[in-house]
Amino acid sequence: QKVYNAEELNFEIEEIKVCSEAEVEIKTKDFIKPFDLEKTPLLRVEVISLEEDRHIMLFDMHHIISDGVSMAILTKEFSELYEGKELEELKVQYKDYSAWQLKKKESEEFKSQEEYWLKEFGGEIPVLNLPTDYTRPKVKDFKGGSINFALDKEITEGLRKVARETGSTMYMVLLSNINVLLSKYSGQEDIIVGSPIAGRNHIDLENIIGMFVNTLAIRSTVNSELSFKDYLKSIKDKALKAYENQDYQFEELVDNVNINKDLSRNPLFDVMFVLQNMEEAKIEVEKLTFRPYVSNNNVEKFDITMNAVEGNEEIYFSLSYAT
Known part of the structure; x- marks a missing residue:
């Protein structure tokens, strides 16, 4: 470093x-x-x-x-400095976290997490083939567009009821729905969807700006003979196991599994799903209000990224896609 x-x-x-x-x-x-x-x-x-x-x-x-949490820290600390407050000294720096992460690779826990992920992605890895309007470029160009929509109060309440009845989270319910939809469009049963995880699993990391996010590639079989609730139960198990093994980095997994290197695709999965809780970063300082300025930069890193934000009564979606 x-x-x-x-x-x-x-x-x-x-x-x-x-x-x-x-x-x-x-x-x-x-x-x-x-x-x-x-x-x-x-x-x-x-x-x-x-x-x-x-x-x-x-x-x-x-x-x-930086990651999403870093942006929130930056906004909060900028406004505190603007008010003349002094920021608390950080107990650790990103360089300490980086050294800790390298050391962790020598531990038994790391080996057991590696074992879990390599088993999960053993055998032939599926490639999602969705019907598209245009030919896929030979090398990914990252050009994107987006569509925004909301699930109304009635649908949102219905989804929350399913989550309560099955002891699932909203993330698990929505991921199950997305997987079923992808399976219907592609005619495939073996589906992989990526999701980010914050990766700040120690209190001393809460206020550090840096890249902590890891990506979890969640693989499941959408069996058309199962009821939706049975399929949701399998997704719940997959998600919980993925969280338990979240320290194993996505880059390590890509390096250690048997995939065809294809410059037109993202490795392992082509669809990303992100669920966030509604926390509008609106900050009031004397005579000043800070709030996010929404700007569309028309970039898409995957075939599809499904961003969902859970509000009090509705769920808001931004679906961005490779044009």
Whole structure:
């Protein structure tokens, strides 16, 4: 690891004035660019002044240094500093976590987790073939579009009832539904869907900015002879076992299983499912309100990413797809 001091970083915040919302979209698109991983910092910040009392602050961070929780930490700590508060000293740094993770690879627990995942992905690994409008490009181009919709109060309550009756979580209920849908579209029974997991399983990691997220590839057989509740029970078991073995990194799994390296696809799975609880990062500071600025960057890393957010009465979906 190379750890730089703040003085060594060439970091400046650029301020830009614009006259309209349309200009903001253009500036946002120009702002997001690839990073060179050999050059620090892997973060850029820009402030767009739209009106005297309205500004948009843009962060572009390489995923290798941050995750969703990191963005929430950044927003919270920025507003606390703005109020003149002092931040608590961190007990550990990301470099400590990184060293701990490497050491963990020598443990018995790691070997048992590896055994679980290698068994799960033994034999021939399925490739999901969904009917598509266009030919798949030979190399993934990451161009995407998205569709937003919501499940109304009645459907949401129905899903919550199923979850209560079966002792399942909403994640398990929705994943089961997505798998059944993918099975119907593809005519395949062996389905793999990826899901991120926060990976911050120690209290000292709660306030550290960094990439902690791991990906769980959950493989199941959608047997059309099973009732939905029986299939949900099998997904519940799969999800619980995946959580128990969550420290084994997805990259390790990809390196250690027998898959055809295909530049047109993501390794192991082509569909990602993410469920989040509704926590709007709206922060009030004296005379100031911070809230997220929604911008669509038209990037899709997989064939489909299904993002669900559970609100009080409805479930909101953003389905993004490779165009």
